[in-house]
Structure formats: C-alpha cells, structure tokens
Amino acid sequence: QVQLVESGGGLVQAGGSLRLSCAASGSKFSINAMGWYRQGPGNEREWVAGISSGGSIEYADSVKGRFTISRDNARNMVYLQMNSLKPEDTAVYYCRVPLPGADYWGQGTQVTVSS
Secondary structure, eight states: OOEEEEEOOEEEETTOOEEEEEEEESSOGGGSOEEEEEEOTTOOOEEEEEEOTTOOEEEOTTTTTTEEEEEEGGGTEEEEEEOSOOGGGOEEEEEEEEETTEEEEOOOEEEEEEO
C-alpha cells in the first residue's frame, strides 16, 4: 500500500520560513520522480516543484528563488524548504509520486502565511 504523509505546515508571518516533509512508504520511491503541489482557497491544485529520480529539479515561476525541493532516498522522504513566504503561498501543500497508471498523493499539510 503506497502512502504519503506530509508534515511541517503551520502559520507563519510573511517573510518567514517553513520546511515541509513528505514521508513515503509502500514502494521503491528512489526510482520515481516526486513533486510538491498546492491548492489555495478557491483555486485548483497547482504544481509547485518537482525532482526526478536523477536529481533534476524544476520550479514553478511563482516560487523560484524562494523554495527548494530535495529528497532523501535512504529515508524515503522529499522536502520543500520554503523561504520568504508570501500570503499568496497560503494553501494546502501535497506531495505526489507518479507511478505507472496511477498518481499517489498525501493528505496535505496546511500552510498559512499572514500579511
């Protein structure tokens, strides 16, 4: 059973930082790409950052220079370091692992950035 569990969300003032973690289990995630998405109030879920099995990284323009995605294959975890947070970053953040024929998502962790 594939399971992803996010943690690290919370309430932070604009300009602050948070580090999100996603713990994965149930598959050999070291061979898979992993990513972070978010869904703000009234918005659709959007892609934030991704990291391939080979370590290639891409970011959405909205978070470039502020967020950093990383992975620790030994611990089956992926992280999202978020700096210089803005109120626009307020959302539920989800980690994702795409597998053949299926996408796996965590339950999400709430990030709220106050102005």
